[in-house]
Amino acid sequence: MDVGDGDWRRVADVVNRRMDALGVRQGELAVEAGVSTAILREIQQGVIARRRGARTLRALSTALGWHPEHLDAVLHRRVPPDPVPESDPAQDAVVVLLRTVVREIRGLRGQIGELTALVGERERAVEARGETTAERR
Structure with missing residues (x-):
């Protein structure tokens, strides 16, 4: 599923606020999510040069401690799912x-x-x- 259409500025705002709250840097989040810093930078700026796959948003959501579908919900102006329950x-x-x-x-x-x-x-x-x-x- 491609996620090219949607409110990327809103995604950028949510990602940047979460990174600030967690005290995580761009390079750290990129490594944790398994995405390039260039892709993360585009997302942080809300300027998407090409279509992004849902996997990228799931990986970033998970790395930021959210439900895997959180950023997809933000992108499409839906209520994000509840966080994944803590594991043991x-x-x-x-x-x-x-x-x-x-x-x-x-x-x-x-x-x-x-x-x-x-x-x-x-x-x-x-x-x-x-x-x-x-x-x-």
């Missing part, structure tokens, strides 16, 4: 641990990307010098 502490600990693991995996992906780029640069430099693998040894 054991489940909360697992969720925190899983979020930590996800952040670590994202960090490792970034490092792998950087290493891949460095290896590619090294290979191009070697090729430019005309060396073969045997000659380098």
Whole structure:
């Protein structure tokens, strides 16, 4: 479901007020929700350059501690659903641990990307010098 039509200014206002209330920064919320900072910035400004999927709003709603359909309801001027009931502490600990693991995996992906780029640069430099693998040894 696309959510391109609706009151994006209202969504921006609600998101910005919630971020202020929680003391969360843009980068932190983007990571928590699994969206890019560029997408979050568009939403915060109420200026949507292209249609956004419902998944983005659900992810942001959840990361802000709301019911997954909260921002979709705001967008379409409906009453947001009640918040999801609190889970038990054991489940909360697992969720925190899983979020930590996800952040670590994202960090490792970034490092792998950087290493891949460095290896590619090294290979191009070697090729430019005309060396073969045997000659380098």
